[in-house]
Amino acid sequence: xxxxxxxxxxxxxxxxxxxxxxxxxLSTGQQPEVLVIGCSDSRLALDLITQSSPGDMFVCRNxxxxxxxxxxxxxxxxxIEFAVSGLKIRHIVICGHSDCGAMKGLLHPExxxxxxxxxxxxxxxxxxxxxxxxxxAGASEHESLVALTKLNVLLQLQHLESHPHVFAxxxxxxxxxxxxxxxxxxxxxxxxDGKANHWTRLAADPEVPSPAQWLAETAFNGSATSAPQLATx
Ligand SMILES: [Zn+2]
Numbered sequence: 526x527x528x529x530x531x532x533x534x535x536x537x538x539x540x541x542x543x544x545x546x547x548x549x550x551l552s553t554g555q556q557p558e559v560l561v562i563g564c565s566d567s568r569l570a571l572d573l574i575t576q577s578s579p580g581d582m583f584v585c586r587n588x589x590x591x592x593x594x595x596x597x598x599x600x601x602x603x604x605i606e607f608a609v610s611g612l613k614i615r616h617i618v619i620c621g622h623s624d625c626g627a628m629k630g631l632l633h634p635e636x637x638x639x640x641x642x643x644x645x646x647x648x649x650x651x652x653x654x655x656x657x658x659x660x661x662a663g664a665s666e667h668e669s670l671v672a673l674t675k676l677n678v679l680l681q682l683q684h685l686e687s688h689p690h691v692f693a694x695x696x697x698x699x700x701x702x703x704x705x706x707x708x709x710x711x712x713x714x715x716x717x718d719g720k721a722n723h724w725t726r727l728a729a730d731p732e733v734p735s736p737a738q739w740l741a742e743t744a745f746n747g748s749a750t751s752a753p754q755l756a757t758x
Contacts, residue, residue, distance in 0.1 A: 547579065557583045560608040562601075562681070563620040564590040564627065568709050571620070583608045589627030589677065590619055592684040593649045602688065609690040615700060617691070619681045621674045622707040628674045632666075649684070653677040675724060678704040679717065 541548065557580060563569050565586045571577070585604040593601055608614045621628075630637050630647055631654050637644040653676040657664075661672045682702050685691045694700035704717035706724070715724045 559616045560614045561618045592681040594687040618703045620705045621678045653680045
């Protein structure tokens with residue numbers, strides 16, 4: 526906790542004064558283009574790994590980056606509804622990550638015996654677990670976790686379409702959905718390419734496309750592609 530309190534002090538003494546104009550501009554409203562639904566995991570530092578500034582992303586986080594179908598989780602549904610209908614966001618990203626505790630719980634439900642709320646919440650990812658059993662029977666523990674994390678992102682993208690505002694904007698061509706998985710150990714992303722029907726790994730490696738290349742080849746050109754605007758001190 527001391528580290529966090531010292532961070533607040535540093536922010537107030539140095540970072541805020543250097544970014545006063547940005548915060549003054551944002552003080553009366555926001556116009557983010559992107560809604561990110563990410564896992565609550567402390568290692569998924571969304572502002573850092575996307576180099577985003579305040580005002581760039583509307584964020585909804587929960588264990589397992591889950592989107593329950595409409596009417597089955599009021600808080601998540603309200604965040605989606607407000608982002609799509611109120612803020613008119615243009616992109617929704619479901620962002621999972623490696624070594625996800627929620628996905629481990631989904632793999633081993635017997636370990637959730639004393640966590641009934643987590644067990645209940647993860648029922649919204651049951652389809653991913655069943656798909657894993659069908660598609661990756663006999664896979665190792667690590668392979669299963671990697672595959673389940675990706676299947677869960679795809680399942681939650683489908684759940685998004687059960688939300689009326691999302692469905693309407695998708696079919697009006699004013700909204701796009703994206704599936705990402707962040708690799709903690711390498712700092713890289715894999716992104717779902719719906720047209721090619723596979724995951725594409727993005728990295729600084731010249732052998733694979735950079736995030737900017739990938740984004741240039743798709744319709745996604747939201748704020749995540751812009752240079753970070755927050756002055757650092
Ligand atoms: Zn997680």
